[in-house]
Amino acid sequence: MTLAEVVLGVMFVGLIAYGLxxxxxxxxxxxxxxAGGTRRGARQRDLIEHSIxxxxxxxxxxLIFVLVVLWTAFPGAFAAxxxxxxxxxxxxxxxxxxxxxxxxxxxxxxxxxxxxxxGASFALSSLVTPYFLGAVVGGVASGxxxxxxxxxxxxxxxMNPTSALGGVLAVLVCAYLAAVxxxxxxxxxxxxxxxxxxxxxxxxxxxxxxxxxIAGLFVLRADAPLLFEGLTGRALPVVVLSVVAGVAAFVLxxxxxxxxxxxxxxxxxxxxxxxxxxxxxxxxxxxxxxIEEAAGGRATLVAMLVALVxxxxxxxxxxVYLYVLFQRSQxxxxxxxxxxxxxxxxxx
Amino acid sequence: MNPxxxxxxxxxxxxxxxMQMALSLGWHIVFACFGIAFxxxxxxxxxxxxxxxxxxxxxxxxxxxxxxxxxxxxxxVSGTLxxxxxxxxxxxxxxxxxxxxxFPFVLEGFAFFIEAIxxxxxxxxxxxxxxxxxxLSALPMILSGPAGAFFVVAANAWMNNxxxxxxxxxxxxxxxxxxxxxxxxxxxxxxxxxxxxAYMVTGFTIASVYAVGMLRGRRDRRHxxxxxxxxxxAAVLTPVQIGVGDWIANTVADNQPAKLAAMEGQxxxxxxxxxxxxxxxxxxxxxxxxxxxxxxxxxxxxxPDGVVLGLEEFxxxxxxxxxxxxLAFDTMVGLGSALLLLAGWFGWTWWRKRRxxxxxxxxxxxxxxxxxxxxxxxxxxxxxxxxRQPWIVYGILRTADAVxxxxxxxxxxxxxxxxxxxxxxxxxFVLRRLAGSADTPAPQEVDAEPPEPGxxxxxxx
Numbered sequence: 001m002t003l004a005e006v007v008l009g010v011m012f013v014g015l016i017a018y019g020l021x022x023x024x025x026x027x028x029x030x031x032x033x034x035a036g037g038t039r040r041g042a043r044q045r046d047l048i049e050h051s052i053x054x055x056x057x058x059x060x061x062x063l064i065f066v067l068v069v070l071w072t073a074f075p076g077a078f079a080a081x082x083x084x085x086x087x088x089x090x091x092x093x094x095x096x097x098x099x100x101x102x103x104x105x106x107x108x109x110x111x112x113x114x115x116x117x118x119g120a121s122f123a124l125s126s127l128v129t130p131y132f133l134g135a136v137v138g139g140v141a142s143g144x145x146x147x148x149x150x151x152x153x154x155x156x157x158x159m160n161p162t163s164a165l166g167g168v169l170a171v172l173v174c175a176y177l178a179a180v181x182x183x184x185x186x187x188x189x190x191x192x193x194x195x196x197x198x199x200x201x202x203x204x205x206x207x208x209x210x211x212x213x214i215a216g217l218f219v220l221r222a223d224a225p226l227l228f229e230g231l232t233g234r235a236l237p238v239v240v241l242s243v244v245a246g247v248a249a250f251v252l253x254x255x256x257x258x259x260x261x262x263x264x265x266x267x268x269x270x271x272x273x274x275x276x277x278x279x280x281x282x283x284x285x286x287x288x289x290x291i292e293e294a295a296g297g298r299a300t301l302v303a304m305l306v307a308l309v310x311x312x313x314x315x316x317x318x319x320v321y322l323y324v325l326f327q328r329s330q331x332x333x334x335x336x337x338x339x340x341x342x343x344x345x346x347x348x
Numbered sequence: 349m350n351p352x353x354x355x356x357x358x359x360x361x362x363x364x365x366x367m368q369m370a371l372s373l374g375w376h377i378v379f380a381c382f383g384i385a386f387x388x389x390x391x392x393x394x395x396x397x398x399x400x401x402x403x404x405x406x407x408x409x410x411x412x413x414x415x416x417x418x419x420x421x422x423x424x425v426s427g428t429l430x431x432x433x434x435x436x437x438x439x440x441x442x443x444x445x446x447x448x449x450x451f452p453f454v455l456e457g458f459a460f461f462i463e464a465i466x467x468x469x470x471x472x473x474x475x476x477x478x479x480x481x482x483x484l485s486a487l488p489m490i491l492s493g494p495a496g497a498f499f500v501v502a503a504n505a506w507m508n509n510x511x512x513x514x515x516x517x518x519x520x521x522x523x524x525x526x527x528x529x530x531x532x533x534x535x536x537x538x539x540x541x542x543x544x545x546a547y548m549v550t551g552f553t554i555a556s557v558y559a560v561g562m563l564r565g566r567r568d569r570r571h572x573x574x575x576x577x578x579x580x581x582a583a584v585l586t587p588v589q590i591g592v593g594d595w596i597a598n599t600v601a602d603n604q605p606a607k608l609a610a611m612e613g614q615x616x617x618x619x620x621x622x623x624x625x626x627x628x629x630x631x632x633x634x635x636x637x638x639x640x641x642x643x644x645x646x647x648x649x650x651x652p653d654g655v656v657l658g659l660e661e662f663x664x665x666x667x668x669x670x671x672x673x674x675l676a677f678d679t680m681v682g683l684g685s686a687l688l689l690l691a692g693w694f695g696w697t698w699w700r701k702r703r704x705x706x707x708x709x710x711x712x713x714x715x716x717x718x719x720x721x722x723x724x725x726x727x728x729x730x731x732x733x734x735x736r737q738p739w740i741v742y743g744i745l746r747t748a749d750a751v752x753x754x755x756x757x758x759x760x761x762x763x764x765x766x767x768x769x770x771x772x773x774x775x776x777f778v779l780r781r782l783a784g785s786a787d788t789p790a791p792q793e794v795d796a797e798p799p800e801p802g803x804x805x806x807x808x809x
Contacts, residue, residue, distance in 0.1 A: 057424050057464040067431050068453040075446025082435035083752045090760050093432040097425045104421030108778045149439045150754040296447030297524040303451055311458035322465045
């Protein structure tokens with residue numbers, strides 16, 4: 001592995017973490033949207049708020065991390081991607097603002113109208129933001145971002161079959177992860193009825209994601225032949241792993257073994273992302289810019305690697321502390337049902 | 349043909365992109381200030397409350413912790429938008445120089461991560477961790493705010509004084525040295541100036557909230573302490589800030605003489621240059637300004653006859669817009685001086701009498717000091733950012749050459765205006781509620797603790 005590949009690999013770990021943790025946060029917002037009327041959905045919404053409150057800010061820093069590593073280590077490719085795809089990226093950023101602000105401020109507000117408005121913006125932006133991010137991935141993966149500033153088509157680069165597939169899959173995967181994670185959270189709080197509701201949703205979303213995934217292969221064959229070739233060629237073992245993990249998660253959910261189901265689902269989603277990376281290796285921007293070509297200077301990459309290793313030494317214990325603290329504080333919260341489940345602990 | 353292609357024009361994007369960046373940064377920086385300084389002030393108060401067994405102090409710290417959570421959330425979301433905008437609006441900067449000056453942002457990513465984690469720990473750990481463990485858990489949060497500020501301001505300092513790379517004949521970067529780039533000549537003065545500004549903004553603003561309460565007749569112990577603690581932080585640091593201002597002005601004079609000339613509206617290169625206050629610059633001259641003879645030379649060179657370079661030394665297309673820079677600079681200095689007077693008044697009375705001045709004018713002055721500190725800080729950023737124009741990387745890359753030519757980009761500006769108007773309204777609304785409910789005897793606990801019983805149910809009950 002070259003230095004550039006190592007740095008990109010570390011960035012990709014951040015991307016996977018964002019996909020899992022940030023993705024589950026988005027998914028929780030989607031279920032908030034679909035929880036039903038104010039009264040009927042109240043308990044589900046409680047569980048959701050409960051689950052993501054202490055960790056959502058940290059979960060979304062992963063995206064910042066991905067952006068800053070890209071613009072420092074692969075500045076040209078970064079500039080090409082964000083300028084050609086500026087519309088979905090801007091919309092995703094707006095979605096993140098609406099979502100974060102609404103979620104944080106909703107707690108401090110007790111008037112029904114305001115809470116409904118904020119709740120709706122939280123939930124709706126949880127739905128559209130992953131769609132736009134998935135569409136961005138679709139644009140890059142189908143080779144619609146050429147090298148150069150704003151060199152690609154700013155519309156068709158994200159309004160195309162592969163982007164639509166990427167967007168829909170992103171939404172489904174987020175919803176799926178959240179449902180699986182929420183099952184275990186509900187179970188831990190002895191809310192078995194809620195656990196069953198989310199279990200049904202997890203299974204339903206899993207089936208839907210699987211079907212769309214299969215249909216998606218035909219879309220890719222027609223619209224993104226290079227990616228299709230990679231996925232069915234070099235990346236095939238990873239794709240198979242994803243399918244196996246997905247099926248395992250399905251079985252574990254069906255038998256109500258929630259914690260192993262979490263692990264299996266996380267593995268399935270990770271494998272999808274890794275499959276994409278393997279399929280388009282060694283290109284950063286299909287079909288012309290390779291990782292090596294896009295990389296910055298050696299001193300920058302070395303500095304980056306030093307920072308990434310040093311930073312992780314501080315960051316990883318801090319993250320573990322965060323998740324463990326909230327998990328442990330659970331039992332002794334008698335008056336106020338508490339905190340945030342450690343849905344991420346098993347994976348982190 | 350794509351309809352948006354008709355709109356493709358980098359020149360058309362330049363002004364909206366600059367305004368969008370100014371708005372996003374100008375909004376974010378206020379919340380960043382609280383992220384830098386509020387944790388220390390809050391934890392200090394919590395510590396005092398713990399040490400003295402004083403419930404009023406502990407309660408005050410708890411209110412501030414909640415406010416800090418709201419402000420941090422607003423800062424986090426606005427910061428996210430900024431990281432997108434760096435690339436979306438200024439690809440020419442990131443494409444060419446990302447490998448040189450992008451590095452501090454990576455470190456800032458870690459600092460922000462730690463901050464986000466420990467703000468969560470601090471808020472949720474209230475009453476759940478032992479007081480000592482709780483205060484200890486705040487330490488990373490106290491440190492990561494200023495660390496993050498260092499990294500971001502270091503990147504900005506690089507744009508003012510680019511170092512740590514070489515350019516080949518085609519102008520391409522060779523030999524990028526990110527560590528050297530991070531520690532250019534402007535970094536330390538700018539960072540110090542910003543950190544002190546953050547404490548001034550936070551201290552004066554919180555104090556002003558309690559000053560307003562006291563003016564309305566709420567003179568209880570809680571209000572007195574709420575005014576006293578943050579005001580002390582701010583007042584102690586204000587004189588230091590004036591000294592740092594001298595340091596940074598000297599750095600600008602050495603490295604960015606065109607910016608300094610614009611700050612003072614100085615057209616001709618002059619020995620024994622006067623310090624000009626106010627006025628309007630046109631026809632290559634500053635009119636109607638109040639002049640303090642030899643003042644500028646004295647400030648810059650610490651010699652009344654020192655030579656100060658004027659704008660005439662620079663080609664017309666390399667001069668920043670003078671009026672904006674000059675008036676912004678005067679605004680910052682004027683408000684900073686007013687805050688210094690306020691700090692002196694407070695300090696003198698405290699030293700002689702161990703109490704705050706009794707007159708309502710003091711409370712009125714404190715009540716407006718928060719806004720004054722924020723305006724001064726914003727004016728300072730306008731001075732340094734507009735004063736760097738027309739360059740995005742001083743002397744090397746023009747802002748006009750860095751902006752994205754993507755069609756329709758300028759439309760984003762209008763969307764950002766709408767979003768920030770909404771976000772500002774919401775933030776103010778929530779903070780006001782928080783301030784209001786903290787006064788009530790049975791405050792509705794709406795802090796970041798576990799979920800309240802469902803959305804509608806609360807209101808229905």
